[in-house]
Amino acid sequence: MKEEKEVLEKASSQIAVLKKLYNQLGVVLQECPGSITVSYKRTEILVLVFRYHGEWRSETQTAVSLLTFMHWLETGNLLMHTEAEQKLGLNASDFGLDIEDYLIGVCFMSNELPRYVVNQVTAGDYDCPRKVLKFLTDLHAAFRMLNLRNDFLRKKFDGMKYDLRRVEEVYYDVKIRGLADKAEEVSYDIKIGGPDDHGDPAGDEGTHKQS
Amino acid sequence: MAPKPHRFPQVADTVLQSPPKRARTMATESSIKDAFANYTDYLNLLNEKRERVVKASRDITINSKKVIFQVHRISKNNKDEVLDKAVKDLASVTEQHVSRLVKELQGTDFWKLRRAYSPGVQEYVEAATLCNFCKNGTLLILDEINATLLPLSDPSHQPLQINILDYLLGLADLTGELMRLAIGRISDGELEYAEKICGFVRDIYRELTLLAPHMDDNTDMKTKMDTMLQSVMKIENACFSVHVRGSEYVQLPGSSDPSYLLLGMPDHEI
Numbered sequence: 001m002k003e004e005k006e007v008l009e010k011a012s013s014q015i016a017v018l019k020k021l022y023n024q025l026g027v028v029l030q031e032c033p034g035s036i037t038v039s040y041k042r043t044e045i046l047v048l049v050f051r052y053h054g055e056w057r058s059e060t061q062t063a064v065s066l067l068t069f070m071h072w073l074e075t076g077n078l079l080m081h082t083e084a085e086q087k088l089g090l091n092a093s094d095f096g097l098d099i100e101d102y103l104i105g106v107c108f109m110s111n112e113l114p115r116y117v118v119n120q121v122t123a124g125d126y127d128c129p130r131k132v133l134k135f136l137t138d139l140h141a142a143f144r145m146l147n148l149r150n151d152f153l154r155k156k157f158d159g160m161k162y163d164l165r166r167v168e169e170v171y172y173d174v175k176i177r178g179l180a181d182k183a184e185e186v187s188y189d190i191k192i193g194g195p196d197d198h199g200d201p202a203g204d205e206g207t208h209k210q211s
Numbered sequence: 212m213a214p215k216p217h218r219f220p221q222v223a224d225t226v227l228q229s230p231p232k233r234a235r236t237m238a239t240e241s242s243i244k245d246a247f248a249n250y251t252d253y254l255n256l257l258n259e260k261r262e263r264v265v266k267a268s269r270d271i272t273i274n275s276k277k278v279i280f281q282v283h284r285i286s287k288n289n290k291d292e293v294l295d296k297a298v299k300d301l302a303s304v305t306e307q308h309v310s311r312l313v314k315e316l317q318g319t320d321f322w323k324l325r326r327a328y329s330p331g332v333q334e335y336v337e338a339a340t341l342c343n344f345c346k347n348g349t350l351l352i353l354d355e356i357n358a359t360l361l362p363l364s365d366p367s368h369q370p371l372q373i374n375i376l377d378y379l380l381g382l383a384d385l386t387g388e389l390m391r392l393a394i395g396r397i398s399d400g401e402l403e404y405a406e407k408i409c410g411f412v413r414d415i416y417r418e419l420t421l422l423a424p425h426m427d428d429n430t431d432m433k434t435k436m437d438t439m440l441q442s443v444m445k446i447e448n449a450c451f452s453v454h455v456r457g458s459e460y461v462q463l464p465g466s467s468d469p470s471y472l473l474l475g476m477p478d479h480e481i
Contacts, residue, residue: 050322054428080246099253142247149258 004073011070018063019089025056026095049095057101063088064097064105069112076131078106078139100153103146107156110136114166121170126179129171136164260315261327267311268331274304275331275338279388282341286399290345297342309335310363313371321374329377336373336381341388344411353378376426383419383435386412390442397449405453409446416443 029048064084071079079087084105085097113132120128140160148154174180281297312328336356343351357372364370393408416439423432 046319047322050319052427053323078243080242081250099250100257103250138243142243145244145247146251147255147258149261 008070008074011066015067015087019087022088022090022095029095046094053098057098060097060101061105061108064102065108065112068106068109072109072135076135078135078142103143104153104156106139107143107153107160110139110160110163114163114170117167117170121174126174129167129174130180133164133167133171136160136167140164260320261324264312264315264324264327267308267315268328270311271304271308271328271331272334274300274308275334278304278338279341282338282345283388283391283395285345285392285395287401294342294346298346301338301342304335304338305359305363309360309371313364313368316371317369321369325374325377329380332373332377333381333384336378337384337388340382340385341392344385344389345392348407350411350415376428379419379422379426380431380435382415383432383439386415386439386442390445393446394449397453402450402453405446406450409443409450412439412443412446416440 029052032048067084067087068079071077071083081097081099081102084102085091088097090097113136117129117132143157143160146157148157171180278297278300281293281300285293308331316324316328339356339359340351343349353373353375356378360371360373389408389412393405393412396402396404396408416436419432419436419439423429423436426432
């Protein structure tokens with residue numbers, strides 16, 4: 001558990017670097033002569049952001065996928081578009097985070113989850129599949145609200161169901177072998193066990209495992 | 212709107228039925244739904260707009276091609292009437308179809324949706340520059356073509372302008388049509404006209420060779436440059452053939468028998 005925290009902290013420190021880099025990108029765009037852009041009552045930078053978007057599109061999608069993955073590891077929640085935008089030091093009024101890039105980034109994050117779950121189980125965390133499955137199911141349900149056309153985002157979303165299926169399979173493997181039940185009692189003790197907490201109200205504590 | 216677990220009944224229900232002692236953040240779920248409702252609205256508007264732009268672009272492409280075919284009907288005797296009709300047809304493409312882009316491409320959408328309208332605009336540039344060359348013998352430059360588009364937008368709108376990238380790409384395609392025209396003129400016996408086209412295309416090729424490396428995202432342009440060189444060479448070879456075999460060609464007054472005049476020339480599409 002401590003190791004995980006250290007890993008996450010180390011990774012977090014890179015966010016500041018990313019933020020600085022996006023800022024530099026913004027400065028480059030701002031200083032661009034812009035003589036061959038079309039601007040009409042709009043800021044120059046906005047126009048250039050859209051003209052050259054292709055240059056940083058896939059990189060941004062990767063960045064979003066990693067930020068969302070980290071955020072989930074830290075909090076168990078989905079990082080929202082506006083939160084991701086803030087983390088990268090971007091803002092909607094001039095150089096913003098494109099919503100399609102954000103959504104595609106989230107799909108890339110979902111691609112990581114089957115692999116994460118498999119390795120966590122190997123390392124002994126038998127509760128992980130349940131948590132990931134819940135998260136990915138909710139995420140997939142949310143994506144189903146979108147009315148997608150036949151584009152790249154749609155393709156990535158279609159891929160998400162295979163991620164979900166794989167996580168389900170891992171969840172099953174763990175559950176039918178009874179490993180999940182053991183894990184529930186164990187991790188419950190770890191999370192709740194404190195001086196003021198009275199532990200398991202049902203009174204049937206299983207093996208006590210110290211973290 | 213509650214999450215819909217019905218797709219995975221065996222799994223999701225058990226997931227939801229996990230022991231109540233587990234603290235769960237229900238707030239997150241509904242905020243996900245709200246956020247995604249916003250994303251849905253955003254994507255719906257964007258995709259609908261994209262579709263409108265793509266449709267306009269397709270219509271521009273089809274009708275610009277018609278203008279180009281019209282120009283190719285040129286022969287020795289009907290130049291003026293053919294070109295007059297072509298110019299008229301081009302004007303109606305401008306008024307009826309290019310105009311549809313004005314509203315859609317305001318502000319940043321101009322660059323954001325470029326992939327959606329670029330093919331149509333390129334075809335339009337091809338048609339406009341071809342007409343202009345045939346009528347005036349000169350290159351219609353970007354500012355000139357943009358000037359013709361100004362009347363399409365009223366003062367409240369940002370005027371629709373063709374960006375430099377689409378212009379250059381359309382210009383590249385023009386050389387292909389000029390090659391066809393040159394071959395057609397040669398088979399009609401108009402060698403001088405063909406040589407004029409040859410010089411013109413060579414000049415364009417030369418200038419674009421210097422310009423292409425500076426274009427952003429120039430993979431399209433690189434392919435077009437290869438095709439362009441092929442076109443230049445086709446015209447040059449055709450002019451060469453006629454020049455060298457000049458004595459073999461007999462001008463039959465008033466008629467043009469292409470197969471006879473093309474004796475000894477290498478095969479090429481006309």
